[in-house]
Every structure is written in structure tokens, then in C-alpha cells.
Amino acid sequence: MNTTERNHPIEQDPKVRAHNFDEVSLGFDDELARMEADRCIGCKNAQCMKGCPVGINIPAFIGAIKEGDIKKAGEIIAQDSNLPAICGRVCPQESQCEKYCIRKAKLGGSVAIGLLERYVADYNRKNGGLDVKDIPPQVYKAAVVGSGPAGLACAADLAKNGFKVTIYEAFHKAGGVLVYGIPEFRLPKDLVQSEIDNLKKLGVEIKLNVIIGKTITLEELKEENDAVFIGTGAGLPTFMNIPGESLSGVYSANEYLTRVNLMKAYQEGAITPVQRAKKSVVVGAGNVAMDAARTTLRMGAEEVSIVYRRGREEMPARAEEIIHAEQEGVKLELLTNPIEILGTTKVEGIKCVRMALTEPDESGRRRPVVVEGSEFVIECDQVIMSIGTSPNPLLKKSCDALETKGKGTIVVNEETLETSIEGVYAGGDAVTGAATVILAMGAGKQAARAIIESMNK
Amino acid sequence: MNKILKKRQLTQNIHEYVIDSPEVSRHCLAGQFIILRVDDEGERIPLTICDYDREAGTVTILVQSIGYSTMKLAKLNEGDYIHDFAGPLGNATELEEFANIILVGGGVGSAVIYPQCKQLNRDGRPADIIIGARNKDLLIYEDEFRDNAKDLYVMTDDGSYGEQGFVTTKLKQLLDSGKAYDCVFAVGPMPMMRAVANLTREYGVHTIVSMNSVMVDGTGMCGGCRVTVGGQVKYACVDGPEFDGHLVDFDEAIERSKFYREIEQEHKCKMEG
Ligand SMILES: Cc1cc2nc3c(=O)[nH]c(=O)nc-3n(C[C@H](O)[C@H](O)[C@H](O)COP(=O)(O)OP(=O)(O)OC[C@H]3O[C@@H](n4cnc5c(N)ncnc54)[C@H](O)[C@@H]3O)c2cc1C
Ligand code: FES
Numbered sequence: 001m002n003t004t005e006r007n008h009p010i011e012q013d014p015k016v017r018a019h020n021f022d023e024v025s026l027g028f029d030d031e032l033a034r035m036e037a038d039r040c041i042g043c044k045n046a047q048c049m050k051g052c053p054v055g056i057n058i059p060a061f062i063g064a065i066k067e068g069d070i071k072k073a074g075e076i077i078a079q080d081s082n083l084p085a086i087c088g089r090v091c092p093q094e095s096q097c098e099k100y101c102i103r104k105a106k107l108g109g110s111v112a113i114g115l116l117e118r119y120v121a122d123y124n125r126k127n128g129g130l131d132v133k134d135i136p137p138q139v140y141k142a143a144v145v146g147s148g149p150a151g152l153a154c155a156a157d158l159a160k161n162g163f164k165v166t167i168y169e170a171f172h173k174a175g176g177v178l179v180y181g182i183p184e185f186r187l188p189k190d191l192v193q194s195e196i197d198n199l200k201k202l203g204v205e206i207k208l209n210v211i212i213g214k215t216i217t218l219e220e221l222k223e224e225n226d227a228v229f230i231g232t233g234a235g236l237p238t239f240m241n242i243p244g245e246s247l248s249g250v251y252s253a254n255e256y257l258t259r260v261n262l263m264k265a266y267q268e269g270a271i272t273p274v275q276r277a278k279k280s281v282v283v284g285a286g287n288v289a290m291d292a293a294r295t296t297l298r299m300g301a302e303e304v305s306i307v308y309r310r311g312r313e314e315m316p317a318r319a320e321e322i323i324h325a326e327q328e329g330v331k332l333e334l335l336t337n338p339i340e341i342l343g344t345t346k347v348e349g350i351k352c353v354r355m356a357l358t359e360p361d362e363s364g365r366r367r368p369v370v371v372e373g374s375e376f377v378i379e380c381d382q383v384i385m386s387i388g389t390s391p392n393p394l395l396k397k398s399c400d401a402l403e404t405k406g407k408g409t410i411v412v413n414e415e416t417l418e419t420s421i422e423g424v425y426a427g428g429d430a431v432t433g434a435a436t437v438i439l440a441m442g443a444g445k446q447a448a449r450a451i452i453e454s455m456n457k
Numbered sequence: 458m459n460k461i462l463k464k465r466q467l468t469q470n471i472h473e474y475v476i477d478s479p480e481v482s483r484h485c486l487a488g489q490f491i492i493l494r495v496d497d498e499g500e501r502i503p504l505t506i507c508d509y510d511r512e513a514g515t516v517t518i519l520v521q522s523i524g525y526s527t528m529k530l531a532k533l534n535e536g537d538y539i540h541d542f543a544g545p546l547g548n549a550t551e552l553e554e555f556a557n558i559i560l561v562g563g564g565v566g567s568a569v570i571y572p573q574c575k576q577l578n579r580d581g582r583p584a585d586i587i588i589g590a591r592n593k594d595l596l597i598y599e600d601e602f603r604d605n606a607k608d609l610y611v612m613t614d615d616g617s618y619g620e621q622g623f624v625t626t627k628l629k630q631l632l633d634s635g636k637a638y639d640c641v642f643a644v645g646p647m648p649m650m651r652a653v654a655n656l657t658r659e660y661g662v663h664t665i666v667s668m669n670s671v672m673v674d675g676t677g678m679c680g681g682c683r684v685t686v687g688g689q690v691k692y693a694c695v696d697g698p699e700f701d702g703h704l705v706d707f708d709e710a711i712e713r714s715k716f717y718r719e720i721e722q723e724h725k726c727k728m729e730g
Binding site: 170171172208209210211214215216217235236237239241245246247248249251252254255258259263264270271272273275345346392393394 | 683
């Protein structure tokens with residue numbers, strides 16, 4: 001068996017890209033894609049598929065690339081995924097499909113499944129898209145709350161199966177985290193827009209600036225529709241509750257990224273202001289933290305550090321994002337935890353302690369503990385808190401009957417995703433807490449299936 | 458897109474707009490606000506709902522043109538459209554539990570107390586009202602307040618109209634004269650609300666203020682609007698905008714509200730230049 005090394009995508013030079021908002025990775029060209037596809041052995045009992053949360057037939061679509069039939073590859077992916085251009089870019093492949101690839105350890109590394117998925121989606125979009133099948137008449141009515149990946153996927157599948165769908169979105173732009181959170185340099189917004197345009201072609205109506213629970217109540221939606229899907233995400237930011245968090249220059253990652261992405265503060269002449277820091281500290285080590293750190297670098301910061309209380313192994317971000325951030329000059333302060341933000345009215349520094357990890361406990365988890373006497377200060381004029389989000393309680397507050405638990409996640413039947421209110425379904429981050437695009441998309445599809453079935457009963 | 462049905466100039470830089478918005482007018486209540494974007498490039502600015510008409514499907518807002526976006530808004534006329542108009546946001550004012558209320562409005566903040574004064578009058582229990590401004594030209598809604606108030610007191614800093622002095626000058630007089638208010642509802646610039654709260658604390662009179670914090674989404678997603686109230690972090694957009702004035706950390710809130718002013722100022726120069 002050959003041991004050809006995994007192919008690398010074409011990328012912008014780190015020194016250049018650290019100062020622009022253009023997409024960092026340009027993916028594979030035709031030749032690279034073909035070469036990478038040829039690395040796939042086409043296992044009969046393909047382990048990679050087990051790692052895919054929506055069960056895409058990976059060997060089959062890669063097989064189609066080998067045959068040079070990219071449209072067919074696109075059609076195979078479309079059986080299970082609505083957003084391949086997006087998921088190909090943002091899925092944590094190394095802990096999903098690529099984790100189980102038989103080539104991973106000894107055969108030159110896992111097949112670059114995510115990059116191939118992206119290649120197929122981009123190719124088809126550039127070449128006129130997949131054929132649109134005739135859709136049955138829309139005889140039922142459905143409302144979808146929120147236009148993130150969960151809402152978009154649910155709306156598409158319902159529209160293709162007899163539903164007239166209206167999406168209600170609180171913001172002035174559709175796309176959820178895909179437009180307000182994930183930056184342009186990682187996920188170009190015209191990609192998200194083209195997904196939304198496709199939905200409109202399916203007859204889906206999108207009503208912006210409508211806050212369900214405020215502008216329209218959930219009860220009203222339920223009355224006017226055969227089914228309702230809630231995909232409101234997990235947008236409520238968490239702060240650490242340490243002294244100094246209300247100083248000017250302390251942001252939640254949500255606020256910082258929303259100002260830059262959704263409100264376009266990165267563009268010359270933008271109206272929405274955002275602080276352009278000299279030295280920025282980002283607290284946390286997930287995708288959101290990487291995005292915030294790399295964004296503040298692009299906004300002109302001279303020094304950007306990520307402060308994280310555990311070690312490199314535990315960093316929850318996608319492997320690629322961590323590599324990209326380091327290449328661009330983001331400094332990692334690992335095993336470090338902030339205890340106070342310093343300053344009189346504005347941020348002047350952040351006081352931290354070093355941490356050490358305990359031996360694994362019964363669950364195998366190593367806990368970080370403070371190293372005595374290790375206090376030190378990182379000078380900075382900006383702190384971006386990126387330590388997680390939970391579902392927004394706004395909808396629940398307006399509707400007692402909607403059952404939630406823990407940090408406000410919506411309780412659902414695991415099979416149908418139906419909530420405590422009959423005919424009202426929910427999925428995505430609103431149900432799981434902050435998770436991933438692919439899981440949200442999968443949940444949207446799962447709920448759509450249950451809704452369609454319930455109509456046929 | 459929402460149409461401007463009526464525009465009226467109240468002072469040199471304050472305009473009243475009646476906006477066509479059946480969606481917002483359907484559920485809105487006094488004390489809530491909307492967020493609008495003037496055009497597709499615009500920032501999201503929160504503005505108080507100062508009146509509404511459910512039958513006509515309209516919402517009235519008052520805009521003081523002080524920044525880039527509000528100046529752009531001031532250039533729009535009847536028949537023009539506002540690009541985005543979302544709401545109602547925040548919680549409604551709750552004054553039911555109080556028997557003897559005085560409303561205090563400073564500058565454009567008077568817009569926030571106006572719906573309350575109308576509501577209280579409609580409920581058959583009109584309130585005493587103090588409105589104040591730097592000078593005569595900045596006073597708004599005097600006639601409307603007079604029609605709905607028990608007693609109306611008008612104050613100007615420079616004495617160009619009404620009595621000379623701050624709203625707190627009058628409030629202190631009234632409290633000293635033995636008026637047994639059980640609630641002061643004060644809205645205006647943050648330093649004014651801080652002054653009112655400091656005064657009423659001495660008299661032990663419950664005080665409600667409305668925080669006009671910097672906002673982005675208005676739905677609790679960014680935390681930019683956070684204020685410290687009684688040592689706890691609250692979001693003005695979803696927990697407020699009204700809070701117990703005696704518990705708000707005004708010094709911090711004032712610092713936070715200054716943060717973007719420099720950048721704003723730059724834009725204003727560009728716009729005027
Ligand atoms: C900065 C950042 C980077 C990320 N990076 C990755 C990544 O690389 N890979 C990955 O897989 N995942 C990533 N994620 C996570 C991923 O984006 C989310 O898991 C996913 O978007 C969740 O989808 P959703 O549809 O459930 O909700 P969201 O995308 O959050 O969408 C919810 C939508 O509902 C709207 N809404 C909320 N309440 C209401 C209401 N009451 N009425 C009307 N509308 C409402 C919101 O405005 C929003 O538009 C990232 C998240 C962030 C913030
Ligand atoms: S305005 Fe964003 S949380 Fe209040």
C-alpha cells in the first residue's frame with residue numbers, strides 16, 4: 001500500500017494574511033483534489049462515516065471525485081448535508097471523520113475529507129450548482145425561529161417536502177453565528193449568502209428584525225402554523241466574574257466579533273465603532289477565542305495573547321485554527337488563569353496565575369489547580385472574554401410552557417426533537433449548548449424529518 | 458423597511474418621528490425601546506418608544522441628533538424609509554405598586570417619561586412632573602406634559618424659561634416641602650440620574666432610572682450594555698432598561714458610555730466637513 005503524504009491546501013502567507021480579512025485557506029485546486037481523492041482507499045466498512053455526525057457517504061463522494069464527476073460527488077453529499085461549503089471549512093474534522101481514517105497513523109495521514117468536501121461544494125457552486133428537483137406543492141405552514149445552520153437546514157428540508165416556510169430572525173441579517181461570529185477570513189460571507197439565496201429559491205420567506213417572544217409570541221406562531229422549529233442558538237455570553245470586568249476595553253467575544261463581522265467595523269469608513277487595541281488578551285481556547293485573537297490581530301494589534309487555564313492538549317479549538325493562529329503570531333499563555341483585570345477606567349493589564357494539571361481523576365480528566373505564588377501581570381489595553389456561551393433566556397422568559405434545564409437549554413424528545421409544547425420543535429445550540437455547525441445542521445434536518453412524518457400521521 | 462409617516466421638529470436638534478410599524482406596535486408597552494438602522498451601512502441604535510398607536514400600527518420615537526447615525530436620521534423626511542426597525546425590546550415600566558409618583562425628565566430623557574405620564578393620567582392618577590433642560594430651546598413636550606400632569610414644573614439651567622435651576626433643585630424643594638412621594642422615576646443624561654439618585658437616597662424615596670447604555674443587539678447577546686446594579690452585572694437591554702437608581706454604579710456606567718465617544722466625534726467631523 002502506498003504511503004503518499006496528505007496534500008496541503010493552498011494558503012495565504014501568514015505574514016500577509018495576519019493583516020487582511022481575505023480567506024486564509026484557498027483549499028485544493030483541481031489537481032490537488034484529484035491527488036488527494038486518489039489517496040482514499042475506499043474502505044468497504046468505512047470508519048470515517050462513523051465519525052460524521054450526519055453520516056455522509058464519504059467513500060462514495062470521494063469515489064466520484066476520482067471519476068472526475070464532481071457534480072455526482074455533490075449529489076452524494078447533498079443526501080445528508082445542506083451546507084457542505086460551510087462544513088467543509090468549519091467542521092472539526094480531526095475529531096470526526098478524519099479521526100477514524102485508516103491512513104491516519106501510518107499511511108501519510110488521514111485523507112483530507114473536509115478539504116475535499118469543500119472542493120466539491122465550491123466547484124459546483126462556481127459551475128451553476130446542482131440540479132434543482134421539482135418540489136411538491138407547499139400545503140403546510142411552518143415557522144422557523146433563528147437563521148443559523150439549524151434553522152437554515154430545517155427550513156430547506158421542510159420547503160422541499162410540502163411546507164411553506166417563514167424564517168424569523170432577530171438580527172438585520174440572516175445566518176446566525178455564520179454571519180455575526182465566524183470571521184470573513186475563515187468563512188466568506190458570500191458563501192453564507194448563497195445558501196440563503198438558495199433557500200429563497202425554494203420559496204422560503206425570511207423575516208428579519210423579528211424577535212420571537214417580543215415582536216411575535218411563540219403562542220402566536222404556533223397558532224398560525226402547522227409546526228414551529230426553534231433554532232435560536234446559544235448567544236448569551238459568559239463572563240468570569242472577576243474584578244475589573246466592567247472596565248472599558250473588556251469585551252465578550254460575541255460583542256467584539258459582532259461589531260467587526262456583522263457590523264463590518266473592519267472596513268474602512270464603517271459606522272459601527274470598535275476599539276483598535278495595541279495589546280490584546282483573549283481568554284479561552286475554543287474556536288471563538290481563536291477567531292477573536294486573529295481578528296484583533298487583523299484590526300492592528302501589535303501583540304495578541306491567548307490565556308487558557310489548561311494545556312495545549314485540552315484546547316477545544318479546531319487543530320487548524322490553533323496552527324493558523326500561531327503562524328500569524330498569536331502567543332499562547334497556556335496553564336494560565338486570569339484573576340483580575342487592572343485599570344482605573346480603561347483596561348491597563350490583566351493579572352494572572354499559573355496553573356498545573358492534577359493527575360487524571362476517575363473520569364480521566366485532569367483538573368487545573370493554581371500554582372501558589374505564581375501571580376504575574378500581562379500589560380494590555382483590551383481583554384476579550386471567550387469562555388463560552390449559553391442559550392438566550394429571552395424566548396423562555398416569554399413562554400413558561402417551554403421547558404428548559406440547566407443553563408437554559410431547551411428540553412426535547414431525543415428522537416423527534418419535539419419540545420414540551422406539542423408541534424414546537426427545537427435543535428442546534430439552543431438544545432445542546434454551544435456546539436458545532438454540523439450538529440446544528442443535523443438537528444435541523446432531524447426535526448424536519450419528524451415534522452414531515454407528523455403531518456403524514 | 459419602515460416608512461416615516463410624520464416628522465416634526467421639536468427643538469433645533471430633536472425630531473419626533475411617527476413610524477409605520479404594525480409589528481412593533483402590536484405588543485409594545487411604555488418603557489420599552491426599539492433598535493433601528495438608518496440604512497444598510499448603519500449602526501444599530503436603541504431608541505425609546507415614546508408613544509404608539511396599535512390601531513394605526515405606528516410607533517413614535519424621538520431622536521436627538523448628536524452622533525453620526527442620529528444626524529443621518531435627521532436628514533430623512535416624511536415618506537422616506539428606515540432600513541431596519543426591530544422591537545419592542547427591554548421590559549415595560551412597572552409603576553402599578555406606587556401610589557404617589559413623581560416623574561423627572563432631563564433633556565431628551567423626557568421622551569421616556571412621557572408615555573408613563575400619559576398612562577398614569579389615563580389610569581386617573583396623574584403624577585407630578587419635573588422636566589428640565591439646559592435652556593428653553595432644548596425643552597420638549599411641554600404642552601403634552603401639561604395636559605397629563607398633576608403639577609408640572611419646568612426648569613432650565615440658564616433660567617431662559619420656567620424656573621432657573623436643575624431638576625434636582627426642584628425635586629429637593631418638593632421633598633423638603635413635605636410631598637410624600639413613594640417613587641421617583643427619573644430619566645435623562647447619566648449625570649442627572651446620578652444626581653437624582655444621590656438626592657433621593659437621603660430621603661429614602663424609591664427611585665427608578667432608565668439606563669441608556671451602549672448597545673449592539675439589544676437581545677442579551679453581546680453584554681456591551683452591562684451595568685453593575687447592587688454589585689451584580691446586569692444587561693440593560695434584557696434586565697432593564699429600568700433599574701433601582703440607588704443600586705446602579707453610575708460612575709462606572711458613565712465611564713463605559715464615554716468609551717466610543719471619541720470615535721463618534723471623528724465620524725461627526727467627517728459628516729459635517
Ligand atoms: C466565533 C465562533 C466561531 C465558531 N467556530 C466554529 C467552527 O469552526 N466549527 C464549528 O463547527 N462550529 C463553530 N462555532 C459554533 C457554531 O457556529 C454553532 O454551533 C452553530 O452556529 C449553532 O447553530 P444554531 O443554528 O443552533 O444557532 P446560531 O447560529 O446561533 O443561530 C441562532 C440565530 O437565532 C437568532 N435568534 C435568537 N433568538 C431569537 C429570537 N427570540 N427570535 C428570532 N431570532 C432569534 C439569532 O440572532 C441567530 O441568528 C463557532 C461559534 C462562534 C460564535
Ligand atoms: S445590547 Fe447586547 S447584550 Fe444588551
